[in-house]
Amino acid sequence: MPGRIVKLLLPVSCPCCGSEIRVSDKGDICPGCRMNLEVINSYGCLYCGRPVRGPGLCGRCGQLEVTSNIDAFYIACIYGLNVKKIIINFKYGRRRYLAGELSEILAGCWEELQPRGFDFLLPVPLHKTRQRERGYNQSLELARRLSGVTGLPVSRGVLTRERKTMAQVSLGRRSRSGNVSGAFRASRRASGGRFILIDDVATTGSTLRECAAALKKSGALRVGALAVAHGR
Template sequence: MTSNRPAWLAALFRYGADLIFPPTCAGCGRAGALLCADCAQAVDPTPSTVCSHCGRLQFVAVPLCSLCARESDPPLMWTRAAALHTHPLREAIHRFKYRKQPELAEPLSRYLVANFQQPPWIDLPHSLDACVPTPLHPKRLLERGYNQAGLLAKAFAEKVNLAVEESWLARSRETASQATLSAEQRRHNIAGAFTAPPAVKGKHILVIDDVTTTGATLTACAYALRDAGATAVYGLALATPRLPGSKDPHQMAG
């Protein structure tokens, strides 16, 4: 059901709520902002040592990782993550997904925008037709109340003047949580879990996700879109874990 409440009235309600219950920083807990200036500045951007195709972090700068070097026809043109899944971004994403704080989409989307304004995005040979969030299964959506990737996509798209087409991708079956699965288990778990309509035929599409670890979810989304006729599919995630064995710089500083 769509609300008929005017935008100014909604803003007034939010202002009143903030006065009574001031927002606290998702990173450090200080009152005053959803993500304070110090924590916003402390978010670690993804290093430049990534595979030029899948965006996975590498210990040394190489054009392609070993997995992508073996791919003859990858479904994604390329994938990038805006920042590392370390403190304070890790805590902000946790609040965003699991603590009922959808309003964090606004400050978090700024990291997607910052990444999108750098290579390889600024060198795209064509215009993107739309961005599409990774969808939740209807049961998971009902439990959470919102799709965090959808909120991120909308906040991001508004800033970069892109359309959002949530109907271009659907999750056709429920899957187990990816969090504790190995790379191979993730690929098996998510394979074939998405469907796309004929409307995507001939389109250039950017898929938005919150966290990418092995790239399994973005890859499965891309396969569905390509199978439905999309010309090109790209992936952009908010965060990716640091390399195994590497240290969280904020823990080292502490």
């Protein structure tokens, strides 16, 4: 996060509305846009991630009798305009410092819903080529910051993305699941572990489900998911 001195020397703009962040403003988005973050701190459907009242499947997935390897799903926000702009600036606009704002949103969800029964935070891995292009893995940036709040260590190297997939956002619903199918592999170190996956956006839940499937295949006992936002 740019400190006070940096803000004085180099004006920082709000990633949502573009207005200048004043030195007196707390954080990296302007107070007006902070008011309009659509925070819900909700359970997500274990299959598709859609916000639901309590742990379980949403009505639609319940009717389809789907199964999921995700044992608990938590969603902090609706993927509304402001959160979307923060995430896009964070991932594609090289504003790595926005991990601070986003991990605070995750921390708020953690404090409210108090996920239990996990030993490790597990960031959704990027393919190594994509990580090289971007310079960092956004989910790892979030997990690192959240580690201090949750007291859980960040698990590294247990899960890898073997295939370079297309950006989920560019695909329709059906091709999204095909796109990430079999893309992840978990090492034997996952055996007996209880992991909570950390991600920025859960669009259809397919990426997180694939991660969970790979972990369970390697013997993980329990897999949860925590995402900043759900939606498209």
